[in-house]
Amino acid sequence: MPVGKIFTLVFLKRNNSVLLGLKTRGLGEGLWNGFGGKVEENETVANCARREVEEECGVIASDLKQIGVVRYDLDYDKSADVVHIFTCSKFDGFEKPSEEMNPIKWYKYTDIPFEQMWPDAPKWYPFMLKDKYFSARVIYTDKNTIKDSIIQEFGSLSNALKLAQ
Numbered sequence: 001m002p003v004g005k006i007f008t009l010v011f012l013k014r015n016n017s018v019l020l021g022l023k024t025r026g027l028g029e030g031l032w033n034g035f036g037g038k039v040e041e042n043e044t045v046a047n048c049a050r051r052e053v054e055e056e057c058g059v060i061a062s063d064l065k066q067i068g069v070v071r072y073d074l075d076y077d078k079s080a081d082v083v084h085i086f087t088c089s090k091f092d093g094f095e096k097p098s099e100e101m102n103p104i105k106w107y108k109y110t111d112i113p114f115e116q117m118w119p120d121a122p123k124w125y126p127f128m129l130k131d132k133y134f135s136a137r138v139i140y141t142d143k144n145t146i147k148d149s150i151i152q153e154f155g156s157l158s159n160a161l162k163l164a165q
Ligand SMILES: Nc1ncnc2c1[nH]c(=O)n2[C@H]1C[C@H](O)[C@@H](COP(=O)(O)OP(=O)(O)OP(=O)(O)O)O1
Pocket: 007, 008, 009, 010, 026, 027, 028, 033, 034, 035, 036, 037, 038, 039, 072, 081, 083, 118
């Protein structure tokens, strides 16, 4: 399946909690998620991650680390989206809601609201929360139904990225 859009998704971490925002519009509206969006033309994936965090929750990320990648094969669209996953535990400024993510809230790792998130989130969040490099591939038959998925842990990011290609 040809890759269509490339996205980033960033998780700010503090004291065994992760900052999530409720998406107010567009893809994933009404669901809690990290902060991110489409990689623009002539923009690196890391720069997109930094820009989206600032736009969506107002902080400047200073130790962004890519931890994984999720490839979504969308049977209903005959295309694939790739989402690059980052974590960040050092940032400047105070987090605040934005037009796109409102409200925002720190969730304890043990209290993440999976029932109001994308259906694939529980499959790969454990790797992201433990800072383990991972690669996931998820096949959706429609926006809410997963047909199949594979998640693998890797020793390095470069190996993790290979599965998403
Ligand atoms: N299944 C799936 N497909 C696409 N995107 C995602 C998922 N699961 C996810 O968690 N995500 C993430 C990836 C991105 O962080 C967002 C979607 O980005 P979007 O809001 O469409 O991109 P922006 O560039 O911010 O959009 P506009 O500002 O142009 O509206 O969800």
